[in-house]
Every structure is written in structure tokens, then in C-alpha cells.
Amino acid sequence: MxxxxxxxxxxxxxxxxxxxxxxxxxxxxxxxxxxxxxxxxxxxxxxxxxxxxxxxxxxxxxxxxxxxxxxxxxxxxxxxxxxxxxxxxxxxxxxxxxxxxxxxxxxxxxxxxxxxxxxxxxxxxxxxxxxxxxxxxxxxxxxxxxxxxxxxxxxxxxxxxxxxxxxxxxxxxxxxxxHMFDNRYGTGESSLTALMATTNLLIAGKNLVVAGYGWCGKGVAQKARGLGARVIVTEVNPIRALEAYMDGFEVTDSLTAAKIGDIFITVTGCKDVFRGRHFEVMKNGAILANAGHFNVEINLDELKAMAVEIREVRPKVTGYILPDGRQLNVIAEGRLVNLAAGQGxxxxxxxxxxxxxxxxxxxxxxxxxxxxxxxxxxxxxxxxxxxxxxxxxxxxxxxxxxxxxxxxxxx
Structure with a gap:
């Protein structure tokens, strides 16, 4: 049944x-x-x-x-x-x-x-x-x-x-x-399509941080650049970091990126990519989305502990208001953005x-x-x-x- x-x-x-x-x-x-x-x-x-x-x-x-x-x-x-x-x-x-x-x-x-x-x-x-x-x-x-x-x-x-x-x-x-087509072209296009449809915001001109430069990260970075974003890549693998640099992207550590990013998309498959120390320095209005399989890349437990108020600010967008008044916006509970907030x-x-x-x-x-x-x-x-x-x-x-x-x- x-x-x-x-x-x-x-x-x-x-x-x-x-x-x-x-x-x-x-x-x-x-x-x-x-x-x-x-x-x-x-x-x-x-x-x-x-x-x-x-x-x-x-x-x-x-x-x-x-x-x-x-x-x-x-x-x-x-x-x-x-x-x-x-x-x-x-x-x-x-x-x-x-x-x-x-x-x-x-x-x-x-x-x-x-x-x-x-x-x-x-x-x-x-x-x-x-x-x-x-x-x-x-x-x-x-x-x-x-x-x-x-x-x-x-x-x-x-x-x-x-x-x-x-x-x-x-x-x-x-x-x-x-992985050459689904992970790159599929994830790149569907993640950004879902992000744009969910937020109704412009990609062009924004600092868009891609965490992870595997095949999925390559796709997100490539499509974001095509939409006019200034793309910043963070990595733990030195070879992939060098590849991102050679592909023409800015490469830096995650804490530095946290200070300048407008939009953050995690594509690592690892946990705690962005956590408390990153949230402390992010801009008011920053948008966080995850394109990895599990909802562990953005540490929502630490974000919840920091917030003085949590509310739905738009369908599938949760706003976390911090003590200093900054609001960080998480798409689809940090779950796979292209499917949890889009059509895949x-x-x-x-x-x-x-x-x-x-x-x-x-x-x-x-x-x-x-x-x-x-x-x-x-x-x-x-x-x-x-x-x-x-x-x-x-x-x-x-x-x-x-x-x-x-x-x-x-x-």
C-alpha cells in the first residue's frame, strides 16, 4: 500500500x-x-x-x-x-x-x-x-x-x-x-535557476562565493560568471584551487570570502563549510544556499544559536536575525537548492x-x-x-x- x-x-x-x-x-x-x-x-x-x-x-x-x-x-x-x-x-x-x-x-x-x-x-x-x-x-x-x-x-x-x-x-x-554533464551543466544551471526564482534577485554584479571546485562547483562558478557575478572560489584542495585560479576565478579562504560575499553556494559534500565564525562577519542580507546532497554544509545549529529571531521572509527563505540586526537568509533549510527550491x-x-x-x-x-x-x-x-x-x-x-x-x- x-x-x-x-x-x-x-x-x-x-x-x-x-x-x-x-x-x-x-x-x-x-x-x-x-x-x-x-x-x-x-x-x-x-x-x-x-x-x-x-x-x-x-x-x-x-x-x-x-x-x-x-x-x-x-x-x-x-x-x-x-x-x-x-x-x-x-x-x-x-x-x-x-x-x-x-x-x-x-x-x-x-x-x-x-x-x-x-x-x-x-x-x-x-x-x-x-x-x-x-x-x-x-x-x-x-x-x-x-x-x-x-x-x-x-x-x-x-x-x-x-x-x-x-x-x-x-x-x-x-x-x-x-559527472561531466550532470554535475557540471546540470548543477550549475539548476542551482542558479532555483536561487533566482526563489529570491527574485539579480545575480549580475554580486559577489558570489562557490565553496568547492569539483565538477558541481565548476558548473556553478561557470554559470554564475555567465550571469555577470564576480565569482569567488574557496577550496581545501590545492590542485582544485589552482585550477579555479587558472580558470579566471578569484580564490581565497572561506573566512575572507565570508566578509565580501553577497551569495554563498556550498558544493563540497562536507559538513560545516560555513559556520559560526563565518556568520559573524557576513554582510546584512547575505544569501546562503547549498547544492551538496545533505543539509550539513551550512551549520544551521550554530546559526540558530546565534539568532535572536528566526522567521520565514519569503517562501522557502528563512531569515536569521542576529543580535546586531544583520539578517542572513538561508534557502530551503540548507537542503539541495536545485530540488528543494526548484525543479532539478x-x-x-x-x-x-x-x-x-x-x-x-x-x-x-x-x-x-x-x-x-x-x-x-x-x-x-x-x-x-x-x-x-x-x-x-x-x-x-x-x-x-x-x-x-x-x-x-x-x-
């Missing part, structure tokens, strides 16, 4: 799903290739990915290819209730609603896993956490899974290092077609990432007997297949190596 807010929201959810599927040509190519085979027949799949329209379309394709699919969210504020309702109307089991409490969120994860899946699709590592630390009994049938995001892969590698991982996991996030990555970007997810599921079905309980990269040929299908959808032709060239390059 599904757990959602309101089935009557389904028509709006279906409208959103119908819109995005027209802009996901690679998934559509793969679906049409596989539909006659029904390669997922008899298999159970549990998905924990930000529950919005693109995720729903992937779930429906997995269902159309034969799988029994249970769906839950991967962040309490990114679930869209109308999408959950639309999937229930389509016959899928859904356990998610917007604004779930921590206990409700965990309950939803467990309910989605109670189908005892063969394969999991995770985003951030919460399904893996439940299966390893809360309900290991639900992992008995799992032959493997696929992880969508940097934070989740990091958590997987910690388990692998401890020899504690129970089944093989494909690090979909580490595929070139994923553009459909054309998620098309690539979710095509990789589908291929990862098929790869696990084919190869699971050969795979140890470790973290694996998706084979390069599958990565390239997605890129080639995307080029095909754009009517772009590229060259192919001749046999002589292959011999010259590879022997």
Missing part, C-alpha cells in the same frame, strides 16, 4: 511527466530497443532518487521493461506530491511525501525496500545505509545496485574500505557522461544520467555472478553509448577510427 499525500494531484503530475519525456531522447532510444525483450521481467527494483518528473519517467520505463518497481524519495524537500500521485495512478508502489520528518523519511525508505528488491537505485546512499545498518534482512535478494551522486559514492567507498559492503554497486556518478536538473541532462542508470541495471543483471561486493565503474563502452545516442538525437555525426588508426593507438 503506497504512502503519499493526495492521489487527486495525479493529473498535474502526469502533465509534468508527459512534458519531460519529450526531452529525454536517449532514454527513449533505449526503451524502444529493449521493449520487445522485457529484460527486467520478474525483477524487483527499489528506487530512492529525488522524486520529480524525470525520476518518474525512469521508473515507468523500468516498469515497461518488466520490473516491479517501488519508489521513494532521496530528500524530504525534493519530493513532489503530484509526481508521487501520478506514479501511484500508473500502478507503482510509492512511499514519499514532501516535507517528511526524519522518522517518516526513514519509514518511507524501509517500506520501499520491503518488496525485497533484486536491484536498488540509490541517490546519496540512504538505501544502502538502511540495508546495512537498519534492516539487513531486506538485503537478502539484492544482487547489486547503482549510485547516482558523489556523496553516495563516497559513502560506498567507506563501506568498501571497511570490507563491509554486502553487494556490488555501480558508481554511476563516476561515469564521464554523468534540466530534462536533457537527466536524460543522460538516467540512461546510465538503466544501463547499469542491465549490466548488473548480466554480470552480477562475476562481481564481488565492491564499487565498480560502469564500463566505458556503455558510457560512450549514451554519448553517441545523445549526439544522434542532435543529428551530429562524428568520425570513427580506421583499423590502421586503432592499430597505431592501441597496438
Amino acid at each position: 503506497s504512502i503519499i499525500r493526495d492521489r487527486k494531484l495525479a493529473p498535474l503530475g502526469q502533465q509534468k511527466i508527459n512534458w519531460v519525456k519529450n526531452y529525454m531522447p536517449v532514454l527513449n532510444y533505449l526503451k524502444n530497443e529493449l521493449l520487445g525483450e522485457k529484460p527486467l521481467s520478474g525483477k524487483k527494483i527499489t528506487m530512492s532518487i529525488h522524486l520529480e518528473a524525470k525520476t518518474a519517467y525512469l521508473a515507468l520505463i523500468l516498469r515497461d521493461l518488466g520490473a516491479e518497481v517501488a519508489v521513494t524519495g532521496s530528500n524530504p524537500l525534493s519530493t513532489q506530491d503530484e509526481i508521487a500521485a501520478a506514479l501511484v495512478e500508473e500502478g507503482l508502489e510509492v512511499f514519499a511525501w514532501h516535507g517528511a520528518t526524519p522518522s517518516e523519511y526513514e519509514e518511507h525508505l524501509i517500506k520501499a525496500l520491503e518488496i525485497k528488491p533484486d536491484i536498488i537505485i540509490d541517490d546519496g546512499g540512504d538505501l544502502v545505509h538502511i540495508l546495512h545498518h537498519v534492516r539487513p534482512d531486506l538485503a537478502l535478494n539484492v544482487i547489486g545496485g547503482a549510485e547516482e551522486t558523489t556523496t553516495g559514492v563516497h559513502r560506498l567507498r567507506i563501506l568498501e574500505k571497511k570490507n563491509a559492503l554486502k553487494f556490488p554497486m555501480i558508481a554511476v556518478n563516476d561515469a564521464l557522461t554523468k 536538473h534540466p530534462a536533457e541532462i537527466i536524460d543522460l544520467s538516467f540512461s546510465l542508470q538503466l544501463l547499469a541495471v542491465l549490466y548488473l543483471l548480466e554480470k552480477h555472478d562475476e562481481l564481488l561486493p565492491k564499487v565498480y565503474n560502469l564500463p566505458n563502452e556503455l558510457d560512450e553509448k549514451v554519448a553517441l545516442y545523445k549526439l544522434k538525437s542532435l543529428n551530429i555525426e562524428i568520425d570513427k577510427l580506421t583499423d590502421d588508426q586503432k592499430e597505431y593507438l592501441f597496438g
Whole structure:
């Protein structure tokens, strides 16, 4: 029995799903290739990915290819209730609603896993956490899974290092077609789109601080510069800091940046990036947003302790008034800004990432007997297949190596 807010929201959810599927040509190519085979027949799949329209379309394709699919969210504020309702109307089991409490969120994860899946699709590592630390009994049938995001892969590698991982996991996030496009172009565009829509403020001319210069940070910095911001990058990695400098951005430490920033966007995957000592020197009206997976990058406990008043100053914007009268504004409770305060990555970007997810599921079905309980990269040929299908959808032709060239390059 599904757990959602309101089935009557389904028509709006279906409208959103119908819109995005027209802009996901690679998934559509793969679906049409596989539909006659029904390669997922008899298999159970549990998905924990930000529950919005693109995720729903992937779930429906997995269902159309034969799988029994249970769906839950991967962040309490990114679930869209109308999408959950639309999937229930389509016959899928859904356990998610917007604004779930921590206990409700965990309950939803467990309910989605109670189908005892063969394969999991995770985003951030919460399904893996439940299966390893809360309900290991639900992992008995799992032959493997696929992880969508940097934070989740990091958590997987910690388990692998401890020899504690129970089944093989494909690090979909580490595929070139994923992190080069989703993390860079997707995060860059969707984070700033959400920020602008939520605040109705100008980016141009402002000091915009990007904390972290991985692929996501590169995307945010690049898009912010394109909108006319003066971009300042903070880093702990000297090589990435040097790269940001060579890319033309100002680079400094976080405390110096805190004094001059108008907008702060964290993209590190680490906790306490901005905390009390930073809040003490930030400008009145400074805006703080997080584009990392978990809401730990901005230390809200320390900000709350400093504030004399906390109030909603605009939908999805919380104002923290400090003793000296300064107001610091936090977007979407410090959660993933592009989804908690926006619509997520553009459909054309998620098309690539979710095509990789589908291929990862098929790869696990084919190869699971050969795979140890470790973290694996998706084979390069599958990565390239997605890129080639995307080029095909754009009517772009590229060259192919001749046999002589292959011999010259590879022997």
C-alpha cells in the first residue's frame, strides 16, 4: 500500500511527466530497443532518487521493461506530491511525501525496500545505509545496485574500505557522461535557476562565493560568471584551487570570502563549510544556499544559536536575525537548492544520467555472478553509448577510427 499525500494531484503530475519525456531522447532510444525483450521481467527494483518528473519517467520505463518497481524519495524537500500521485495512478508502489520528518523519511525508505528488491537505485546512499545498518534482512535478494551522486559514492567507498559492503554497486556518478554533464551543466544551471526564482534577485554584479571546485562547483562558478557575478572560489584542495585560479576565478579562504560575499553556494559534500565564525562577519542580507546532497554544509545549529529571531521572509527563505540586526537568509533549510527550491536538473541532462542508470541495471543483471561486493565503474563502452545516442538525437555525426588508426593507438 503506497504512502503519499493526495492521489487527486495525479493529473498535474502526469502533465509534468508527459512534458519531460519529450526531452529525454536517449532514454527513449533505449526503451524502444529493449521493449520487445522485457529484460527486467520478474525483477524487483527499489528506487530512492529525488522524486520529480524525470525520476518518474525512469521508473515507468523500468516498469515497461518488466520490473516491479517501488519508489521513494532521496530528500524530504525534493519530493513532489503530484509526481508521487501520478506514479501511484500508473500502478507503482510509492512511499514519499514532501516535507517528511526524519522518522517518516526513514519509514518511507524501509517500506520501499520491503518488496525485497533484486536491484536498488540509490541517490546519496540512504538505501544502502538502511540495508546495512537498519534492516539487513531486506538485503537478502539484492544482487547489486547503482549510485547516482558523489556523496553516495563516497559513502560506498567507506563501506568498501571497511570490507563491509554486502553487494556490488555501480558508481554511476563516476561515469564521464554523468559527472561531466550532470554535475557540471546540470548543477550549475539548476542551482542558479532555483536561487533566482526563489529570491527574485539579480545575480549580475554580486559577489558570489562557490565553496568547492569539483565538477558541481565548476558548473556553478561557470554559470554564475555567465550571469555577470564576480565569482569567488574557496577550496581545501590545492590542485582544485589552482585550477579555479587558472580558470579566471578569484580564490581565497572561506573566512575572507565570508566578509565580501553577497551569495554563498556550498558544493563540497562536507559538513560545516560555513559556520559560526563565518556568520559573524557576513554582510546584512547575505544569501546562503547549498547544492551538496545533505543539509550539513551550512551549520544551521550554530546559526540558530546565534539568532535572536528566526522567521520565514519569503517562501522557502528563512531569515536569521542576529543580535546586531544583520539578517542572513538561508534557502530551503540548507537542503539541495536545485530540488528543494526548484525543479532539478534540466530534462536533457537527466536524460543522460538516467540512461546510465538503466544501463547499469542491465549490466548488473548480466554480470552480477562475476562481481564481488565492491564499487565498480560502469564500463566505458556503455558510457560512450549514451554519448553517441545523445549526439544522434542532435543529428551530429562524428568520425570513427580506421583499423590502421586503432592499430597505431592501441597496438
